[in-house]
Amino acid sequence: MTLLDPIPAPGCGCDAEHGSLASVPNALAWALACVRPQTRTECVPLHLAAGRVLATAVRAQTDLPRFACAAMDGYALRFGDAQAAALPVSGTAAAGQPPATLRPGTAMRIFTGAPLPHGADTVVMQEDTRPATGNAIALISAPIRGAHIRLPGEDQRAGDVLIAEGQRLDALAIGSCAGAGAGELQVFCRPKVSVLVTGDELTTAGSPLAEGAIWDVNGPMISAALTAAGCELVDLIRLPDQPDLLRATLFKLARRNDMIVTSGGASVGDRDHMADVLADLGAKSQVAGIAIKPGKPTTVATISGTPVLALPGNPLAAFTLWQILGRAMIARLSGAMPETTTCRHVRVTGPLRHTPGRCEYRPAHIVGYGPDGLECVVCPDTTYSARLSQAQAADGFILFPADCEGLSQGDLAEFLPFQ
Numbered sequence: 580m581t582l583l584d585p586i587p588a589p590g591c592g593c594d595a596e597h598g599s600l601a602s603v604p605n606a607l608a609w610a611l612a613c614v615r616p617q618t619r620t621e622c623v624p625l626h627l628a629a630g631r632v633l634a635t636a637v638r639a640q641t642d643l644p645r646f647a648c649a650a651m652d653g654y655a656l657r658f659g660d661a662q663a664a665a666l667p668v669s670g671t672a673a674a675g676q677p678p679a680t681l682r683p684g685t686a687m688r689i690f691t692g693a694p695l696p697h698g699a700d701t702v703v704m705q706e707d708t709r710p711a712t713g714n715a716i717a718l719i720s721a722p723i724r725g726a727h728i729r730l731p732g733e734d735q736r737a738g739d740v741l742i743a744e745g746q747r748l749d750a751l752a753i754g755s756c757a758g759a760g761a762g763e764l765q766v767f768c769r770p771k772v773s774v775l776v777t778g779d780e781l782t783t784a785g786s787p788l789a790e791g792a793i794w795d796v797n798g799p800m801i802s803a804a805l806t807a808a809g810c811e812l813v814d815l816i817r818l819p820d821q822p823d824l825l826r827a828t829l830f831k832l833a834r835r836n837d838m839i840v841t842s843g844g845a846s847v848g849d850r851d852h853m854a855d856v857l858a859d860l861g862a863k864s865q866v867a868g869i870a871i872k873p874g875k876p877t878t879v880a881t882i883s884g885t886p887v888l889a890l891p892g893n894p895l896a897a898f899t900l901w902q903i904l905g906r907a908m909i910a911r912l913s914g915a916m917p918e919t920t921t922c923r924h925v926r927v928t929g930p931l932r933h934t935p936g937r938c939e940y941r942p943a944h945i946v947g948y949g950p951d952g953l954e955c956v957v958c959p960d961t962t963y964s965a966r967l968s969q970a971q972a973a974d975g976f977i978l979f980p981a982d983c984e985g986l987s988q989g990d991l992a993e994f995l996p997f998q
């Protein structure tokens with residue numbers, strides 16, 4: 580492909596395999612194939628349903644609005660009476676009351692949301708009237724028939740699907756459910772997920788560091804990402820690089836979780852035991868290495884049907900592969916409909932190197948718009964998989980196709996926003 584090809588949506592176009600490494604699209608497809616969507620459901624009160632995935636579609640119980648009502652504060656009248664020099668005010672219609680009846684030849688004071696009085700067919704805004712002699716009003720200008728009235732069912736019809744099964748519920752969706760009278764929602768149970776980080780050098784953040792030790796970044800980071808994605812975080816376990824311990828722990832975790840995310844030990848060093856441990860446990864490896872930078876050693880396997888996403892230890896690599904594979908796996912596990920994350924074209928603000936071979940996802944920060952209306956991005960000259968700070972100020976990744984030999988200032992690049 581060239582960088583000027585239209586963007587296929589969704590996907591990045593980085594579809595090159597590299598030796599035995601899977602292409603990114605294949606890795607994603609195979610990872611998703613490991614995941615069985617959640618089927619257990621529970622009923623939750625509406626106000627506690629944010630972030631949950633709807634298991635049963637919500638339909639409107641009634642038309643909305645349920646009855647004709649005023650869209651403005653003003654006066655309800657018969658359009659045919661609008662020619663009169665003045666209209667006596669014959670009463671008041673307020674929200675929450677049953678509809679009144681309008682006497683012919685009169686106007687009724689009406690407030691927003693009040694049922695339209697029987698006999699009225701038009702509402703005149705208060706600002707378009709003036710007081711007339713006695714308890715009467717005069718119209719400043721000729722009204723439009725039917726103006727300022729909300730008609731029954733103009734927003735939604737009884738029986739309409741408002742929120743579909745598989746939708747993740749946000750404040751807007753919850754508002755729609757409330758408007759439709761749904762007090763409780765049937766949602767999928769949160770997937771139970773545990774995080775296992777491995778590394779002899781790792782120490783829990785907040786504890787003093789021994790010489791040569793580092794603080795565990797991925798444990799808290801992946802745990803936070805899982806919680807934000809609507810999972811029940813069952814365990815966060817940190818272990819040294821000891822195969823026996825890893826094996827026993829993974830075996831236990833696989834029995835009481837819907838998915839496991841690991842970090843570290845996924846590469847080919849002497850202290851990298853994840854692949855062997857997974858093999859010892861009879862895990863079926865679906866992905867064993869991906870043609871991507873960063874994150875090449877990522878593995879996806881299943882232990883007795885429980886998917887395991889084994890991320891590399893380098894924090895930016897772990898974050899990147901969480902964004903590409905982890906989120907999509909969790910969405911599927913949660914019963915959510917697939918997210919459509921589409922790339923868009925941006926322009927790079929400086930020359931950028933890339934070594935052909937594997938595609939690269941490089942953190943990029945949007946800094947503004949160019950004269951052609953496209954966003955311009957700034958990003959580092961290379962990706963360091965250990966430098967999480969590269970992603971800190973970034974808004975997403977720009978994608979270097981495997982065969983790309985670098986970009987010049989002003990070139991187009993595909994941009995994948997962070998989720």
Ligand code: AMP
Nearest residue numbers: 776778795796797843844845891892893
């Ligand atoms: P590994 O994937 O275990 O070979 O680790 C690759 C690099 O990432 C090494 O420099 C590790 O020290 C570092 N690393 C591994 N796990 C973590 C972690 N949980 N937090 C921060 N850095 C890590």
Ligand code: MG
Nearest residue numbers: 778843844892
């Ligand atoms: Mg390690």
